[in-house]
Amino acid sequence: GEQPFLDSNNLKDLTKLQDAVRDSKALVLIQSQNVLTRPWCLIEIHTAIQAGIPIVPVLLKRNSQDEEYKFEDVKRQLDVSNVDEVTKEEMEKVGIDPAEALPLIEKVVSSRISW
Numbered sequence: 001g002e003q004p005f006l007d008s009n010n011l012k013d014l015t016k017l018q019d020a021v022r023d024s025k026a027l028v029l030i031q032s033q034n035v036l037t038r039p040w041c042l043i044e045i046h047t048a049i050q051a052g053i054p055i056v057p058v059l060l061k062r063n064s065q066d067e068e069y070k071f072e073d074v075k076r077q078l079d080v081s082n083v084d085e086v087t088k089e090e091m092e093k094v095g096i097d098p099a100e101a102l103p104l105i106e107k108v109v110s111s112r113i114s115w
Contacts, residue, residue, distance in 0.1 A: 015094055021047040026054045029109070036077040036105075039090035046091075046101045049108050057109075071110055078106040 017040060021027060027048040035041050048055055076082055080099050088098045 017044060018047045018094060021053060022051045024048075024053055026056050029055055029057045031057055031059045033074060036074055036109075037084075037087070039087040042087065042101070042105060043091060043094055043096060045105050045109060046096055049104060055108065075106055075110065078102045 021044050027044060029035065029041075029045065045055065047053075080088075080102050083098055083102065091098050091101065
């Protein structure tokens with residue numbers, strides 16, 4: 001079978017992270033309230049979009065007390081004016097313009113999101 005790649009095992013060089021996404025058959029997007037605030041997650045999603053890698057959203061709910069995931073609440077994190085400077089810098093380091101990438105990520109992710 002295929003070997004999964006877990007991004008949290010290799011976050012030191014984000015260009016290698018992009019290569020791993022490009023070499024993948026699919027990107028599994030674990031939907032959490034904070035997934036779109038993490039620079040490496042945004043880089044992975046954008047890289048998958050650009051490379052034509054399918055994005056498979058997965059909503060994990062541990063118990064009935066977990067806060068419900070609502071994309072409408074989360075998508076404001078993709079407004080470039082709400083993105084922190086560290087995230088912008090990390091995206092720019094790997095050649096991604098946040099002002100161009102974030103609206104694209106919102107469009108693609110919102111069409112695949114689990115409600």
